[in-house]
Structure formats: structure tokens, C-alpha cells
Amino acid sequence: MGIEVENELRRLAPQVLGILVRRHGQFDACEDAVQEALLAAAMQWPGEGVPDNPRGWLLTVAGRRLTDQFRSEDARRRREIAVHVSHETWDTVDIPDKDDTLLLLFLCCHPSLSSASQLALTLRAVGGLTTAQIAHAFLVPEATLAQRVSRAKQTIKKAGAQFRLPPAAERAGRLQVVLQVLYLIFNEGYTASSGEQLHRPELTAEATRLTREVHRLLPDDGEVAGLLALMLLTDARRPARTRPDGALVPLAAQDRALWNPAMIAEGVDLITRTLPKGPPGPYQLQAAIAAIHDEAASAADTDWPQILALYQLLDRVAPNPMVTLNQAVAVAMVQGPAAGLRLLEALDADERLARHHRLAAVRAHLLEMSGDTEQARSAYELAARRTTSLPEQRYLLSKAASLHG
Template sequence: MSDAPAVDDLLRTLAPQVVGIVSRRFGDFDSAEDAVQEALLAAARRWPVDGLPDEPRAWLVTTASRRLVDLWRSDAARREREARVIAWEVPAHDPVGHDDSLTLLLLCCHPSLTPASAIALTLRAVGGLTTAEIAQAFLVPEATMAQRISRAKATIRASGAAFRMPSGDDHDVRLRSALHVLYLLFNEGYASTHGATVQRIELSREAIRLTRLLVDGVPDHAEAVGLLALMLLLEARAPARSDDSGALVPLPEQDRSRWDAGLVAEGLGLLGRAMSFGAVGEYQLQAAIAAVHDRAPTAADTDWDEILTLYVLLEDVTGNPVVTLNRAVAVAMAHGPRAALEVVDEVEDRLGTTHRWLAVRGQLLEMAGERDAAADLLDRAAATATNEAERRHLATRAARLRAPRA
């Protein structure tokens, strides 16, 4: 008998390798991914009871291949491919020296996919999660997630993308897309847009695991290393981001002794490595901002002038109005809330109806002493927030501002 959590970890590691082997052998990523998913489910049921096979990867490849035979036998038009499956003898020992995990990741993050579809397909094909697990993580019905994954594979098939490592400009485009998908996946785990909890650790940790896989494949890519650094520097704060009741704890109020010092140290080391490559991109800049916070022993020790400088650079690189909102907070801490309110108003036409804009402007009005106006905006922000923990936090702040002063 084998330990079930250890089996799960092994299957998550082997999943992209097996999908890669079967897809490359038979030239059908769509069917191969389905077959491997069934092989993983079979292994998850049998290995904890029967024990690990001598060659776990070969066991999965064999099982997935047999499933392909069953699938293709039911389709007369695919008999030629059936013959190819039957003719192929799975080696008795695992093949060594070749891992298609990065190729698979770049395929699942194909630029033709929407981010939601790419995330779902990546979690299943590369992460080894079941459709049910992914649906549960994103709080949607399993049938909805199954359709999303099916459409994603159909889109890749229609794009004509082959199962091989892209080259040249295509490689650069695919890599940028993969970085974006992994960044969005991490953000959904770190600051969940829906649900009752502040964060969903299982998603942020899976994003970190997949980003490590990516960095292993492109160890000298500055933005890939920078993204991993960013994730680790933020994930280090996870133990302090909510209290025992599940309520959100803002960064200035967090108990920094609860931060994961090991993740901070690793993140800082990766950031230094990323910066040494020369060109600086958005993920490196975000990691640099996170590093300033993580280096500060207390909130009062935060170097807001450095953070403000970094946000100005990040805004120049991205042109993202959300970065402007974050810059406004830095302006408030460095130069006062009145100057920051002017910055926030620069993006009202683009973000003025979002809970994030309302919350930031409410926070600045509170800092400026305009308690009633601040409470009104925080109430509006709470009404539009989709995460229950964040909604409660904003509503509590608004109520506190309205409470009579002692």
C-alpha cells in the first residue's frame, strides 16, 4: 500500500510527461489527453491499494494507450490510427532524457485560447487535476468546466498547432501567453475573485509548481524567473492574510512574523537573478515592489519612495489602469492623500464602477479625514465586490467610519 498524498504528488509530476509521450507518439493531443486523464484516475484508485508499479510512467503510458485503442475501435474511420496504437510496443522501462512538459505547457497556453480556457486546460493536461477538481476550484458546475476544456482543445485543433516545441517568433508569443496564464492563475488563488475565502491556496501553489516547471525549461528567461520570484514573495504572506475567523487582514496590519521566511529568501534570490539578465519587464518590476514590502521589518519601515518609483516604471511598461491605482496608494504614503486622489481620478473613466477603484478612493478619503464620503464609497465597493471575505472587510470598514466617535 502506498501513501495517497504521495501518489497524488507523483501523478501530478508524471501527468504532463505522459500526455507528451502519448501525444507525440500518435499525433492526437485531444484524444491522448482524454486517455491520460482516465489513466491518472485509474492510478489514483489502484496505486494507494496495490502499491506503486516498478515503472510508474510506463504504467500510465500503457494504460492510456489501451484506452486509446478502446476509443478508436468504436470509430471505423479511425482504424488506421488503431493499427498504429496496436503496433506500438510500450517499452518495459521508462524512456529517459526527454520531457515534453514545457512543450505541453506552451500548447495549453496557446494564444488563440481565452485565459479562462487556457487555465482550465493547463490545470488538467499539465497539472493532472480532474475536471471535477478544476470545477470545484473555480466554483462552477463540472459540466461547465468539461465544456470549457473541450472547447479549448477544439480551438487548438482548429489552429493547426502541432505537438512540438515552437520556434522563433512563435516560441516567444507562446511563452508570453504562458506567463500571462500562470500569472492569472496565481492571482485567482492569491486574491480570489469569488467565494467566501480571501485566497485559495491550492490554486496559487499549483501556479507556483507550474511556473517552476516553466523556469526549468527556460532558466535564463528574465520574465519567467521574475514571475516565479513575484509568486514566492507574495505567497510568503499567505499565513498572515486572514485571521482565525477567515477575515481579510490588510498588509499594514499583518503579523510579519507569520510570513514564510524561506519563500521570501528564495523569492529575493530569484529576483536578483532575474535582474542580472539585463532587460526588465513587468513581472520583474512587480516582484521588485513585493520585495520592498517583504524586506521591511514593519509596515512603518516600508520604503514608499522606492515603491513609488517602481510603480511609475511599471505604469510606463504596462499602461494598465490598475497599476495607476496602486501608484495612487504609494503616492498617498509618500506625499499624502490629496495628491493621491488626483491620481485616482485619472482613471475614473476606465475603472470608476469597479469595487477596486471605489475601495482605493474610499481609503484615500479616509486618510484625508473625510469619513462620511469615505464610508459611502466603501459601502459601494462592498456592494460590487464578488469575494465574500473582501465584501465583509469593506462593509466593516464603512460601518466603523459611521460609528460615533468616543
């Protein structure tokens, strides 16, 4: 499937699903129907060309799938609905140009769902990815992913979730869940948690596209803008993160001429305009840190005192062990590796991070900075054993090997 057709299908997926759910309800049935229409388009459009009214084409095909579903049921009411749907051709119907992306995101990120289910359902229903594509990205069998999506839709149905904005009192909290899901999708794409490849560009691109859509719908929300800026500023470095053979290149060693200047400029502009508008949230602070890295002409020119100040503020706004881990690196760069290592000691008792490979990797880096090559080598080897990402594992083992002798 050509990239233009793929992009068009992903753009249209939430529009088509939103129209069908508004008209017929039954999110689960409508989502299945849209998936079948997307698959049909992916097979036909590359050879036959994109139709003049692609949205109408998808609605017609999905509507016929709904007809089949409704006709297979015994309830008379549903059979009557199916007769109405079956005679409808959406190519000629005047459809209001209403954007239901945000409503769909709120629905797919329903609090009754697990994080894994929110991720899968968001990518399928709003992102337009197929079950096979999502399964491949998260390295799980397609049947497992299909069951996960099916259970998620049934959970939403049982919870009685409505296709409308949450009550005002719940909206801010639910938006944070949406942003967290998009952030998790981006992170899995930027550093895949397991497998041969360091990056899964389809996930970073989809997370950025969906976040851009949320920003378009909520242009005054500082955290939405902050998350979009963070994604742009981070993904701008991707071309320099690996060598031609796929080997990982750490930030300090990257060829900054390979970074994407347009993405950096857009991200810096976003966060520069957003920060002065109010108390910064965690995504804005992370974006500000990313901007300092991206604007430094070289690793040596990085303004580490400013980065440390931002991490200290982030630790007050949204404390979590990963923030502490990153803060330890900034502390080491400003105050010396011994100070950074002391900060890591508190994380050894934190069950959320104690056995994470990144804790061992950061400790190894700081030990190497301090000149303790023997302990650094052991820590690099421990980190390599704990990661399931092969590029990260190879990099960590190469660091350990470089310290031998």
C-alpha cells in the same frame, strides 16, 4: 487521496501526455486518455501503493484507453494503430527522459483560445488537475468546465497546432501568454474572485510549481525568473492574510512573524540576481516591489519612495489601470492622500476598471487617510457591493461600519 500521491500524479501528468502526443499525435484523444489514467491512479494507488514504475503504469493505462478510442472508430488505419498500442506494456519500454512541459504550455496557451479556455486546459493537461478540481476552484459547474475543455481541444485541433516550439519569431510573444496564464492562475488562488474562501491554495501551489518548471527549462529568461520571484514573495504572506475565522487581514496589519522566511529568501535571491542582467520587465518590477514589502520589518518601515519609483517605471514599461491603481496608493503614502486621489480620477473613465471593486476600495482607503470618513464609508460600501468574494465583502463592510458615528 494522499498529498504524496497527488503530487506525484501532478509531476507525471505532463510527462505522460508529452510521450503519448509525440508518439501518436491527436492531442485531444491523448489528453482524455491521460485524464482517465490519472483518475484510475488516484483511486488505486492510495490503497494498493504507488507502483515501482509509476510513469510506465500511467502510460499503460492511458495507452489502453487510446486503444478503446481507436477501436471505436471505423477507420482501418486507426484500428491498426490500436492493435499496436494494445499489445504494448509501457512498464518495460525504455522511454527517453524528455521534458515536454514547455511544449504543452505553449499548446495549451494557443492564441486561438480564450483566456478562460487557456486556464482550464493548462490546469488539466499540464497541471494534472481533474475537471472537478478545476471546476471547484473557479466555482463553475463541472459540466460547464468539461465543455470548456472539450471546445478548447477542438479549437486547437482545427487551428492545426503542432506539438513543437512555435517559430522563433513567435516564441517570445507566446511565452508572454504562457506567463500571463500562470499569473492568472496564481492570482485566482491568492485572492479568489468569488466564494466563501479568500485563498485557493491548490491553485497558487500549482501556478508556482509550473512556473518553477518553466524557470528550470528557461533559466536565463528574466521575466520567467521575475514571475517565479513574484509568486514566492507574494505567497509567503498568505499565512498572515486571514484570521482563524477566515477574516481578511490587510498587509499593514499582518503579523510578519507568520510570513514564510524561506520563500522570501528564495524570492529576494531570484530577483536580486535577475534585475542587473538587463532592462527589467513587468514581472521583475512587480517582484522588486514585493521584495521591498517583504523585507520591511514593519509596515512603518516600508520604503514607499522606492516602491513609488518602481511603480512609475512599471507604468512606463507596462501601463495598465491596475498599475495606476497600485501607484495611487504609493503616491498617497509618499505625497499624501490628496495626490493619490487625484491619480484615481483618471480611472473613473476607464471601462476596464471603472466598476471594479478595487477602485472603490482604494478610493475608500485614501479618503479615510484624508479624514473624509463620510465619503470613505460610502466608498467602502460601494466596494462591498461590487465584489463577489465574501471575505473581501465582510472586510469592506467592517471598515464601513467602523467609520459610523
